[in-house]
Amino acid sequence: MALAPARIAMPAEARKGDIIEIKALIRHPMETGYRADARGQSIPRDIIESFVVTYAGVEVFRMELNPGISANPYVVFSTVATETGELVFTWTDQKGAATVERKQITVTG
Amino acid sequence: MARERSECVSALSAAMLLLLAGWPGAPAQAEEPASAPTSGTSLLSPDLKAMQDDDFANPGMLWIGEGEKLWQAKSASGKDCASCHDDAAKSMKGVAARYPAVDTEAGKPVNLEQRINFCRTRHMGEQPFAYESGDLLSLTAYVAYQSRGLPMNVETGGAAAPFFERGKALFTMRQGQLNLACSQCHVDLAGRRLRGDIISHGVGVGYPVYRLEWQGLGSLHRRLRSCSFGVRAVQNDYGADDYVNLELYLAGRARGLPIDTPAIRK
Numbered sequence: 480m481a482l483a484p485a486r487i488a489m490p491a492e493a494r495k496g497d498i499i500e501i502k503a504l505i506r507h508p509m510e511t512g513y514r515a516d517a518r519g520q521s522i523p524r525d526i527i528e529s530f531v532v533t534y535a536g537v538e539v540f541r542m543e544l545n546p547g548i549s550a551n552p553y554v555v556f557s558t559v560a561t562e563t564g565e566l567v568f569t570w571t572d573q574k575g576a577a578t579v580e581r582k583q584i585t586v587t588g
Numbered sequence: 589m590a591r592e593r594s595e596c597v598s599a600l601s602a603a604m605l606l607l608l609a610g611w612p613g614a615p616a617q618a619e620e621p622a623s624a625p626t627s628g629t630s631l632l633s634p635d636l637k638a639m640q641d642d643d644f645a646n647p648g649m650l651w652i653g654e655g656e657k658l659w660q661a662k663s664a665s666g667k668d669c670a671s672c673h674d675d676a677a678k679s680m681k682g683v684a685a686r687y688p689a690v691d692t693e694a695g696k697p698v699n700l701e702q703r704i705n706f707c708r709t710r711h712m713g714e715q716p717f718a719y720e721s722g723d724l725l726s727l728t729a730y731v732a733y734q735s736r737g738l739p740m741n742v743e744t745g746g747a748a749a750p751f752f753e754r755g756k757a758l759f760t761m762r763q764g765q766l767n768l769a770c771s772q773c774h775v776d777l778a779g780r781r782l783r784g785d786i787i788s789h790g791v792g793v794g795y796p797v798y799r800l801e802w803q804g805l806g807s808l809h810r811r812l813r814s815c816s817f818g819v820r821a822v823q824n825d826y827g828a829d830d831y832v833n834l835e836l837y838l839a840g841r842a843r844g845l846p847i848d849t850p851a852i853r854k
Binding site for chain 1: 644647803
């Protein structure tokens, strides 16, 4: 899980008070646990359970994921540019393994 | 109302199957219609087309990101792809447009996946990647992506000619329990509906493709295996000669069409 490729798109710079849109995509099978393989054996559930984003240490976005979310979940959310700092994106799966990505934003004005 | 409709649909499907099902072994019509083949991209809904065009949201890009890392992953011999091929954006540009191509050492055409594995075994002292493994898909997608937008331009004459003819014969040969040839749907009925889908020309310029049904990236051979399954024919193995010959024929048919990798399909 820690090796799951993830991509983030967000502006590198913004003016203070601007609403910025952030897109996040991670590669993950999001196996529901309700499918069976060709032999009829149940394929065990394997999903990401939470996606949390902090901005300069403050949580700005939290999402609980469930088996209804498709594979390779694509999330778009917005937040307000408040200060220059680091955004930390953490995806945690059902076993507790996490993928973490970090992005810097420079806020002017 | 729903019952009437489903009965109507199944009667229609049965009628269509009866029409198409001919004597076993009889070759089907092979004439290409006046309209040249077009890529399946033209059949996508506006939402899916937007997703395919968005380099961020296109899930296939996740594999291409991995391919980029693999390009620089050092093998046991200390070599990586970049050792010989340097910057993929320059060296791999146009490569996917001319594959499958005849490999002189193997004496037959090989596709991009097989060529990458030859590089690993012949020049890097490595084991080949398993066909359809995440690593091979990522690297193939990365290489094909460098030719995105370029027109397909495979060599179908010379050494490739007998294999191209074999591919053409396979394309027009009735197969499987349903006794259908590729051309019956993908030439004669292209553009018409099959249940909820519109039948494409079966061109294959977007591969490896992110298929919603697979919820992941897959190769052309995976799709061809589905096609074989669809007519209840025996599925060939990944990398089978006949699938490569067919791939060569499809690539020849697609001449001039721009490469779409990584495409999104249903």
